[in-house]
Amino acid sequence: MNKPVVRMAAGKSWVDSTLSEWPANDFRLFVGNLGADVSDEALFDHFSSKYASVAMSKIIRDAKKNKESKGFGFVSFLQPLDCAKAMREQDQTWLGSRPIRVKRSDWQDRNRNTVQKKQKKENKKQQRWNNGRSGR
Incomplete structure (x- = not known):
C-alpha cells in the first residue's frame, strides 16, 4: 500500500488519497478535450493498443454532477520512452467524437x-x- 500523498496549491495543503491508486514513479500524461462518449476503458484501450507499458488510465469525473466526465483524464506509463512517444504521436488524434490534447502531466x-x-x-x-x- 502506498503512503498518502500530501499536495499543495494556492497556499493550502491536503491529503490526496486518489494518488495511491497510481503506480509509484510512473510517467503520466494529461489527456484533454475528452467527449462525454469516451469511457475509462476506451481511454485505456486507445493508448494500451499502441504502447506496451501503459499501466492504467482514468477519466476525472465530477462527483457533484452524477459523475459526469470533466473532459480530461490521465494515462500512466511505466517506461519514459513510451510516454514521450505517446505524447508526440497521440496529440490531436481522434478518440470518440473529438481530437484529444495530450501533454505531460504536472501532478x-x-x-x-x-x-x-x-x-x-x-x-x-x-x-x-x-x-x-x-x-x-
Whole structure:
C-alpha cells in the first residue's frame, strides 16, 4: 500500500488519497478535450493498443454532477520512452467524437515535498540577490 500523498496549491495543503491508486514513479500524461462518449476503458484501450507499458488510465469525473466526465483524464506509463512517444504521436488524434490534447502531466509539481524544495530554492536565490544588492 502506498503512503498518502500530501499536495499543495494556492497556499493550502491536503491529503490526496486518489494518488495511491497510481503506480509509484510512473510517467503520466494529461489527456484533454475528452467527449462525454469516451469511457475509462476506451481511454485505456486507445493508448494500451499502441504502447506496451501503459499501466492504467482514468477519466476525472465530477462527483457533484452524477459523475459526469470533466473532459480530461490521465494515462500512466511505466517506461519514459513510451510516454514521450505517446505524447508526440497521440496529440490531436481522434478518440470518440473529438481530437484529444495530450501533454505531460504536472501532478508531481503539487506534491508537498516538491513545493517546499522549490520555495527553499527561491528563498536562497532571493537572499543571494538581496545580499548582492546590499554590498553596493
